[in-house]
Amino acid sequence: SAQPVTIALSGAGGQIGYAALFRIAAGEICGPDTPVNLRLLEIPQGVGAAEGTALELADCAFPLLNSITIDTDPAVVFEGANLALLVGARPRTAGMERSDLLSANGGIFGPQGRALNDHAADDIRVVVVGNPANTNALIAQRNAPDIPTNRFTALTRLDHNRAVGLLAERSGASVSDISGVTVWGNHSLTQYPDLSHAIVNGVPALDAVDPAWARGEYIERVAKRGGEVIQVRGSSSAASAANAAIDHMHDWINGTGADWTSVSLPSDGSYGVPNGLISSFPVRSTGGSWTIVQGLTVDVFSRERIDASVTELLEEHDAVASLGLL
Numbered sequence: 001s002a003q004p005v006t007i008a009l010s011g012a013g014g015q016i017g018y019a020a021l022f023r024i025a026a027g028e029i030c031g032p033d034t035p036v037n038l039r040l041l042e043i044p045q046g047v048g049a050a051e052g053t054a055l056e057l058a059d060c061a062f063p064l065l066n067s068i069t070i071d072t073d074p075a076v077v078f079e080g081a082n083l084a085l086l087v088g089a090r091p092r093t094a095g096m097e098r099s100d101l102l103s104a105n106g107g108i109f110g111p112q113g114r115a116l117n118d119h120a121a122d123d124i125r126v127v128v129v130g131n132p133a134n135t136n137a138l139i140a141q142r143n144a145p146d147i148p149t150n151r152f153t154a155l156t157r158l159d160h161n162r163a164v165g166l167l168a169e170r171s172g173a174s175v176s177d178i179s180g181v182t183v184w185g186n187h188s189l190t191q192y193p194d195l196s197h198a199i200v201n202g203v204p205a206l207d208a209v210d211p212a213w214a215r216g217e218y219i220e221r222v223a224k225r226g227g228e229v230i231q232v233r234g235s236s237s238a239a240s241a242a243n244a245a246i247d248h249m250h251d252w253i254n255g256t257g258a259d260w261t262s263v264s265l266p267s268d269g270s271y272g273v274p275n276g277l278i279s280s281f282p283v284r285s286t287g288g289s290w291t292i293v294q295g296l297t298v299d300v301f302s303r304e305r306i307d308a309s310v311t312e313l314l315e316e317h318d319a320v321a322s323l324g325l326l
């Protein structure tokens with residue numbers, strides 16, 4: 001079998017961690033030939049839950065699971081890490097100002113960026129799931145000057161998968177007959193799920209469904225899907241978020257094939273998104289790195305939606321910059 005891969009996950013005692021770890025230990029990121037070393041990061045209050053999960057992981061007797069380490073020190077957890085899924089974050093609580101939220105997360109993602117910089121393997125790849133994910137990823141990236149910037153990403157794959165799932169439901173097509181969906185911008189309510197280049201059963205999506213729906217209700221439904229899940233289920237989405245994080249890492253390593261997906265990554269200026277801002281784009285993965293799909297036409301409606309979400313990202317950037325977190 002291949003060399004083991006060392007996979008670090010923060011927030012390992014939380015809901016998303018619980019939904020992700022068993023699948024990761026089963027080999028769903030790197031495949032059935034690659035043994036996995038799991039490195040679990042938690043804050044002191046989360047260690048017990050992470051330890052309990054580790055007991056259950058042992059009880060699964062996964063053939064690929066080589067080792068499990070649990071620690072509260074990012075320097076220990078990220079030592080030699082090839083992949084990092086940064087799930088643990090400070091949630092917004094009632095009465096919390098946005099600047100408090102950003103600075104609390106700066107206190108998490110700044111030190112984690114520095115620890116990745118000093119301890120991770122040379123091929124480290126990072127996906128941030130914990131919210132505000134794009135800006136948390138930016139903070140980590142800016143605190144890791146020795147790691148190539150394009151190794152830092154934030155998760156918009158859940159938004160992408162929601163966009164595909166809801167289009168399938170509306171059009172009656174199966175998910176495998178849909179391609180060319182893009183989520184642009186921030187992982188937030190301003191995100192723009194864009195069907196202008198999507199194809200359903202060989203037909204442009206905007207001919208297959210009502211374009212007014214696609215540019216109205218649909219966008220809002222995708223963006224607010226997390227709230228819908230909370231309302232119906234009584235707690236926030238966890239398995240679908242874990243699934244998306246696994247899809248993201250799987251495709252980064254193994255490639256996307258013909259269709260593209262959506263990933264938040266540092267902009268190279270494509271589509272007018274300011275350089276360095278971590279924003280969601282249509283991307284393909286080949287040879288282990290993401291490339292932004294070029295040359296898509298952006299009409300007036302799409303331009304406005306992309307710009308609105310990028311403006312929000314710039315505001316978050318300016319807020320964390322003025323807090324000295326970058």
Ligand code: NDP
Binds near residue numbers: 010013091237241
């Ligand atoms: P979850 O595992 O449910 O969520 C973790 C993070 O993922 C939150 O920031 C959440 O954002 C975010 N998230 C992103 N997309 C989604 C989505 N679609 N649905 C739900 N969440 C999403 O949280 P828990 O509270 O169960 O667990 C968090 C764990 O992290 C705790 O065990 C805590 O101790 C730990 N933690 C670890 C840290 C570390 O390792 N240094 C630092 C801070 C916390 P949102 O809140 O906006 O839903």
